Each structure stands twice: as structure tokens, then as C-alpha cells.
Amino acid sequence: MADAKTITVDQLFAIDGLLDAEEREIQQTVRKFAAERLRPHVADWFEAGTFPAREMAPELGSLGLLGMHLHGYGCAGTSATAYGLACMEMEAVDSGVRSMISVQGSLAMTAIYKYGSEEQKQQWLPGMAAGTTIGCFGLTEPDYGSNPGGMLTRAKRDGSDWILNGSKMWITNGSVADVAIVWAQTDDKVRGFIVPTDTPGFTSREMHKKLSLRASVTAELSFDDIRLPEDAMLPEARGLSGPLGCLTEARFGIIFGAIGAARDCLEAAIEYSQTREVFDKPLAGYQLTQAKIADMAVEVGKGQLLALHLGRLKDAGTLPPELVSVGKLNNTREAIKIARECRTILGANGITLEYPVLRHANNLESVLTYEGTAEVHQLVIGQALTGSNAFR
CATH class of the missing domain: 1.20.140.10 (Butyryl-CoA Dehydrogenase, subunit A, domain 3)
Known part of the structure; x- marks a missing residue:
């Protein structure tokens, strides 16, 4: 008896029929990019414990993947479902690659988009959408992961400025980022700050000897009396x-x-x-x-x-x-x-x-x-x- 014709899991569940034309096109475009530009190299990146974030970010930006579900400021403005499908295709190659995109778009860019001033959005989001500016998101600390409310990082007022001290750990993109969104205790609850990584007192240390997410850049961040202007704070975020x-x-x-x-x-x-x-x-x-x-x-x-x-x-x-x-x-x-x-x-x-x-x-x-x-x-x-x- 001849073998039966085979189908894919997507065909088994008739997934394609649940997507509209734009969603199918985005998914196929991302799948093709991932197959051609990422999949041939990802095993080597994983083995070496590295990811060429600086090289890949502009390509991801030109494809419209960075902050793709946000609107304006150079972002693609797709549906949330289309963004999810792009994440599916990226993580089908490697979780580390998808993490880079998630941290850039859903964490760093979203923090500015949802909680930032118009000036902050205009300053940072276009470059981040293009991939010419890389962001990271500093919330987790060495002793505070699931319970971020206990964080020790603190920002204190000094005149009209802020003085930031503390550290963050397990930060994707941390050692290659141009800007960090750092969450810190203040006298007015937890607040978020936009911190350019070339600010004096900011240091990052890439973490090695990982057995997971090896095709990803992970870092520890330290803040030693970093002086930030008043407008570094995200005005619309107060508390956890x-x-x-x-x-x-x-x-x-x-x-x-x-x-x-x-x-x-x-x-x-x-x-x-x-x-x-x-x-x-x-x-x-x-x-x-x-x-x-x-x-x-x-x-x-x-x-x-x-x-x-x-x-x-x-x-x-x-x-x-x-x-x-x-x-x-x-x-x-x-x-x-x-x-x-x-x-x-x-x-x-x-x-x-x-x-x-x-x-x-x-x-x-x-x-x-x-x-x-x-x-x-x-x-x-x-x-x-x-x-x-x-x-x-």
C-alpha cells in the first residue's frame, strides 16, 4: 500500500485560513529572512556564545521588526497578531534572536512609547525602530527577579538632577546597548529612567558560561553615582x-x-x-x-x-x-x-x-x-x- 500524503502541523490545524493576507505575507517574509540570514549561522553563534547584534539590528529594523506593533516614529504599526507571528518565526530559529527583538521593541521601545514624553519619543524611537540605536531594559537584579518591588537600585534627587546607583542582572542587549531603560526606587515609588550607556558611571559586563540563550548578548549593568537630567525620567510611569x-x-x-x-x-x-x-x-x-x-x-x-x-x-x-x-x-x-x-x-x-x-x-x-x-x-x-x- 502506498504511503499517505504528508501534511504540516499548520495544515493539520488549518492555521493558514485563520490569518488575513497581510498576516500571511508578514509571516512568510519573516520566515524567509530567518531561513536565509539567521538559520545558517545560529548553531555557530550558539556554540561560540555570541550574537552579532550590531550587525543584525539594522537588518531587523529595515525589515520592520523592531517595535513593529507600535505606531508612528518610524515603527511599522502592524497588528499585535502580526507581531506575534513574527516572533513565532524568529524563535523557530532561536529564542535568543527573538529575545533581542522582544527586548528592543516590547520592553525598551514600549517603555518610551507608553510612558515617555513626546520629546523622549521623538529623540529615541526612530533610531530604535531602524536598529541604529539598540536598547535594553534594566529591571531584574541579582537578588530580585520575581519580586522586583524589592529592588535596591535607587535614584535620588540632587537639585533638578537625579543620582542613580545600583545594578541590574540578566540584561539582554546590555553590553551592546546605546540606551538603557532603568527602573529604580525613588521617594515617589518606582520610576523609569532613560540612561544613555555612555553616561559616566554606567558600566556593563557581558555574562559568559551560559548554557542557555547562548546566541544572545546578556550582561550585568552597574550604576555608580550616575547623574541624569530631570527629563531622563519617564513621566507617565509611577510604581511597578x-x-x-x-x-x-x-x-x-x-x-x-x-x-x-x-x-x-x-x-x-x-x-x-x-x-x-x-x-x-x-x-x-x-x-x-x-x-x-x-x-x-x-x-x-x-x-x-x-x-x-x-x-x-x-x-x-x-x-x-x-x-x-x-x-x-x-x-x-x-x-x-x-x-x-x-x-x-x-x-x-x-x-x-x-x-x-x-x-x-x-x-x-x-x-x-x-x-x-x-x-x-x-x-x-x-x-x-x-x-x-x-x-x-
């Missing part, structure tokens, strides 16, 4: 709602991105199983292999449908933050399970950089916990359902 609002934007991209990594793992495992012979027939011809593939395809498809549903809600302006937690919790959790299961199909070959699955699995270890751990999102969802705050 400012940085947490930016994180909600970035988490939205992760919902799409993580499932892109899972899809890439599954595609690699399917292709491998079709050509790898075990006991005189392809690995794909065994029931246990097909059971694994079927189960993973169902979870990838469900994750895609969830992401698209949340994208439609966001575009309609009706996406509550607890649903972002649902998406981040589910899609990162399922993605890392899929990456690990795909590795079992590839056997020993799965631990090499010739195939993407263990690289994705290592990256997803970080994606699972950054911008809100699984446990934090469980508590967000639990509070929404029960009305009880269990964080303390």
Missing part, C-alpha cells in the same frame, strides 16, 4: 505597573515564540524519523514514534490556536493580563516538553548542533522562567479564579 506593563507586552511575544521553537523541533524530528532506518525500516513507520509525533502535533496546534486567540483579543483591546499568563504558562511549558520528546526521536544525533532540538530545549529552560516563572503565572491565574492573593 510601568515595568510590569512592558513585561506583559513581551510575554505576548513569548506566547507565539515558544510555540515556534516547538514547531521547529517537531518538524526536525518528523524529517529525521522519515529518513532514519531502524531494524530495516524508517523510524517513522513505528507506532510508538507516530504516537509521539501525533501527541506533540496536537500540543503545537493547540498552542498556535491559543496564541492566535490571544492575538485577536489584543488587537480588539480586550486581552486581560491573566490571559497573557495563561498563554505564557501553557506554551512555554508545552514547548519544552516537546523539545525534550523530539530529542528522544533523534537519539544521540539529538544532542548535536547539527539538529536544533537540544539547542531549543536549552533555550526554553530560560524562556520558561524569564518574564514570569511558571509558578508566578500559576499564582496570577489562581488569584483571578479564586480572588485570593497567594504571592505572600
Whole structure:
């Protein structure tokens, strides 16, 4: 009997029919760019523990990917769903590449866009959209991750200026950035500051020996009596709602991105199983292999449908933050399970950089916990359902 015609996971769930023409075009354009400019090099970047951010940022900017869901100031002004689909295609190549785009657009640029003055927007956003100016987002500290309200970084008034002291850790783009959005305690709650990285007293140290997100620049930032003018402060952000609002934007991209990594793992495992012979027939011809593939395809498809549903809600302006937690919790959790299961199909070959699955699995270890751990999102969802705050 002849083998049946094969289909992709997207075709299994009829995903294409859920997208409009512009969304399909953006997704295909980003997929093509990623295949031609990123995928041939990403294994080498991962092995070397580097990413050519300075080289790639202008290319990403010219493609319209930086701050693409923002409007004006040189930004593309796409829908949130289109931005999510771009994140999916970027993370299908590598989580580190998607992180660079998320930090630039959803964190640093969004902070200025949502909370900055018109002068601040005009000064910084066009260059950041073009990729000629790279930004980073300084919230996490060595001892304050899930509980940023305890941060030690502090800004004090000195006449009309601010004096900034403290440190931040695990900062994507930190050592290559031209500008940092730094969150600090003040006498008037947590406030955000736009800090050019050439300001005296600003130092960055790139972090090495990472086992995850190796194709990404990660740094520790230090602030030693940095003097900032009064207009360095973001005027519309007061309290933790400012940085947490930016994180909600970035988490939205992760919902799409993580499932892109899972899809890439599954595609690699399917292709491998079709050509790898075990006991005189392809690995794909065994029931246990097909059971694994079927189960993973169902979870990838469900994750895609969830992401698209949340994208439609966001575009309609009706996406509550607890649903972002649902998406981040589910899609990162399922993605890392899929990456690990795909590795079992590839056997020993799965631990090499010739195939993407263990690289994705290592990256997803970080994606699972950054911008809100699984446990934090469980508590967000639990509070929404029960009305009880269990964080303390």
C-alpha cells in the first residue's frame, strides 16, 4: 500500500485560513529572512556564545521588526497578531534572536512609547525602530527577579538632577546597548529612567558560561553615582505597573515564540524519523514514534490556536493580563516538553548542533522562567479564579 500524503502541523490545524493576507505575507517574509540570514549561522553563534547584534539590528529594523506593533516614529504599526507571528518565526530559529527583538521593541521601545514624553519619543524611537540605536531594559537584579518591588537600585534627587546607583542582572542587549531603560526606587515609588550607556558611571559586563540563550548578548549593568537630567525620567510611569506593563507586552511575544521553537523541533524530528532506518525500516513507520509525533502535533496546534486567540483579543483591546499568563504558562511549558520528546526521536544525533532540538530545549529552560516563572503565572491565574492573593 502506498504511503499517505504528508501534511504540516499548520495544515493539520488549518492555521493558514485563520490569518488575513497581510498576516500571511508578514509571516512568510519573516520566515524567509530567518531561513536565509539567521538559520545558517545560529548553531555557530550558539556554540561560540555570541550574537552579532550590531550587525543584525539594522537588518531587523529595515525589515520592520523592531517595535513593529507600535505606531508612528518610524515603527511599522502592524497588528499585535502580526507581531506575534513574527516572533513565532524568529524563535523557530532561536529564542535568543527573538529575545533581542522582544527586548528592543516590547520592553525598551514600549517603555518610551507608553510612558515617555513626546520629546523622549521623538529623540529615541526612530533610531530604535531602524536598529541604529539598540536598547535594553534594566529591571531584574541579582537578588530580585520575581519580586522586583524589592529592588535596591535607587535614584535620588540632587537639585533638578537625579543620582542613580545600583545594578541590574540578566540584561539582554546590555553590553551592546546605546540606551538603557532603568527602573529604580525613588521617594515617589518606582520610576523609569532613560540612561544613555555612555553616561559616566554606567558600566556593563557581558555574562559568559551560559548554557542557555547562548546566541544572545546578556550582561550585568552597574550604576555608580550616575547623574541624569530631570527629563531622563519617564513621566507617565509611577510604581511597578510601568515595568510590569512592558513585561506583559513581551510575554505576548513569548506566547507565539515558544510555540515556534516547538514547531521547529517537531518538524526536525518528523524529517529525521522519515529518513532514519531502524531494524530495516524508517523510524517513522513505528507506532510508538507516530504516537509521539501525533501527541506533540496536537500540543503545537493547540498552542498556535491559543496564541492566535490571544492575538485577536489584543488587537480588539480586550486581552486581560491573566490571559497573557495563561498563554505564557501553557506554551512555554508545552514547548519544552516537546523539545525534550523530539530529542528522544533523534537519539544521540539529538544532542548535536547539527539538529536544533537540544539547542531549543536549552533555550526554553530560560524562556520558561524569564518574564514570569511558571509558578508566578500559576499564582496570577489562581488569584483571578479564586480572588485570593497567594504571592505572600
